[in-house]
Amino acid sequence: MAKAKRIYGCTECGATFSKWAGQCGECGQWNTLIETVLESSTSGGSGRGGWAGQQAQIKTLAEVSIEEIPRFSTSSSELDRVLGGGLVDGSVVLIGGDPGIGKSTILLQTLCNIAQKLPALYVTGEESQQQVAMRARRLDLPLDQLKVMTETCIESIINVARMEKPRVMVVDSIQTIFSESLQSAPGGVSQVRESAAHLVRFAKQSGTAIFLVGHVTKEGSLAGPRVLEHMVDTVLYFEGESDGRLRMLRAVKNRFGAVNELGVFGMTDRGLKEVANPSAIFLSRAQEAVSGSVVMATWEGSRPMLVEVQSLVDESHLGNPRRVTLGLDQNRLSMLLAVLHRHGGIPTYDQDVYLNVVGGVKVLETASDLALVAAIISSLRNKPLAHDLLVFGEVGLSGEIRPVPSGQERLKEAAKHGFKRAIVPKGNAPREKITGIEVLAVTRLEQALDALFE
Known part of the structure; x- marks a missing residue:
């Protein structure tokens, strides 16, 4: 029987160590190291060495094609603006914000509209299918095309996504997803990092654009390891008061567009509506x-x-x-x-x-x-x-x-x-x-x- 490997991960910065210590050697925080058990792999081959077993190719910069990356609209001009002009195939977008600010609402609106033209999949780990359907009916959204799944196991999510082949997929939220290869609880540093790595790999292999919903800490930053923000292509933050009418969606990282782009939305009883002229x-x-x-x-x-x-x-x-x-x-x-x-x-x-x-x-x-x-x-x-x-x-x-x-x-x-x-x-x-x-x-x-x- 293979012997399980134990590592200790920091809940603040995501650094891993072979031995427990009272203080993290990377970020200096105290009492942040949590034990994680890794199951040793007996497959011999590495599924992470490349995408679908392909060998890496080397080119000079002059040989690389510089054609503009094709995009498709999300049916929301303000969201398209923040994303840099629309969604890019194979991109991974992380959305963070305070509870009740409108993260799930805007993604449900976006996917219901996209599903009328392209295949889409909404994966929720926090709500049941009935709760998602009730919100969609309350917002008067088209319900006949969007597919919804309630699942928290990342391996099951990837298998279903490979069969359904969606063009756009939402995972709400990344803190509820876990991998069967790890023994730690969902929401931990290793689980969040491993689940995100699976989704990023799937997005690049299949060309599926993925939205990830992330929780935030009381300071307003994304919860979990900072490495999560480095793994994704775009990071969006919702700003504004949860009891106010206006919501601002700001891009703090974007590999396909400008950073600090701002989209303005108004919260109504029918969901988030675009504000085309925010100055007014x-x-x-x-x-x-x-x-x-x-x-x-x-x-x-x-x-x-x-x-x-x-x-x-x-x-x-x-x-x-x-x-x-x-x-x-x-x-x-x-x-x-x-x-x-x-x-x-x-x-x-x-x-x-x-x-x-x-x-x-x-x-x-x-x-x-x-x-x-x-x-x-x-x-x-x-x-x-x-x-x-x-x-x-x-x-x-x-x-x-x-x-x-x-x-x-x-x-x-x-x-x-x-x-x-x-x-x-x-x-x-x-x-x-x-x-x-x-x-x-x-x-x-x-x-x-x-x-x-x-």
């Missing part, structure tokens, strides 16, 4: 101009998007004034307040500063610097900014206003939504006049502050 949604402002509010143009993937930035500056009664941000970088705020004091002569050391991006959007690019400063000054002086004013630009530590990428496209998006005036870096000033909007180019923070209340 995020600009649902009050009719009257209020202090501490300004609109900026952020760049998400391949398109500009207008969002409202709000600030509240109030007298602090604490020894250390509060600096709170939602959807923004808190360290960036501290830096901008220091620049504002040094080069603008406006101290905030005795003020609490709160910043928020309306709609739950996360804005981490430096183009938001000038808009944040404008919102802070407006709230501090209690002077509303013009309702049709747009502000964007990067603020340097020496008080200079630096240009940002795609300035022309941002201005054109603002003009399309009726903005009449814009304060931008001099490097982003348009060479030709943009109809309907007056552009004021500045090079220093002092010039920008003087131009805000003209």
Whole structure:
């Protein structure tokens, strides 16, 4: 009888060791090593050495075909945008997000629509077939073509998929799937990694596009080993509040398209609906101009998007004034307040500063610097900014206003939504006049502050 091999895997980073230790030697975390029993293989041959026994071929880069990879639509323009233009045969897409955010909903909608034209298979390890059917009926989706299977054994899933030959397959979720070759419980590091490896291998061999649903930790990152994100082709994250109406789907890794591409959806009683013009949604402002509010143009993937930035500056009664941000970088705020004091002569050391991006959007690019400063000054002086004013630009530590990428496209998006005036870096000033909007180019923070209340 073959002797079972025991290894110890880290639940944080996925590293494996032959002996147990209190601390992981790779990531430094304590008490994260879990014992796993591996059954030794007696087949002699390796099924992992190649795909279907094929020998690897070597080519020069000049010999490799560079034809564009064919794609097919998911019947959702926003999902196609995030994926880089559609699904690629043989690709593996990992979708993560908080519970109840809409992962299963959008995949069920997508597969029901794809199944009308192409063979599709929905594999669920968390729900019964009746539960999936009830959700599909509630969302008023076409039910006659999509095939559903409830299974958690990866070997059984692969065998059924080889017989059914689906063009697209969903596995919900990867944390519930296990392999019979391992003795550990489902959801463990080794099980998640082994199950994902089986699915990736099957996708590359058969050309089936696979969606994997992944759980997230309380910090918001995908649960399980980090190696899971390296094994797949695309990683998508759902953003937004589960009790809110808007959902943002962001690509953080994409081998077939741009990263940081953003798709916007609205949650309704009929499921997730596409938001074709997100700027109009995020600009649902009050009719009257209020202090501490300004609109900026952020760049998400391949398109500009207008969002409202709000600030509240109030007298602090604490020894250390509060600096709170939602959807923004808190360290960036501290830096901008220091620049504002040094080069603008406006101290905030005795003020609490709160910043928020309306709609739950996360804005981490430096183009938001000038808009944040404008919102802070407006709230501090209690002077509303013009309702049709747009502000964007990067603020340097020496008080200079630096240009940002795609300035022309941002201005054109603002003009399309009726903005009449814009304060931008001099490097982003348009060479030709943009109809309907007056552009004021500045090079220093002092010039920008003087131009805000003209």
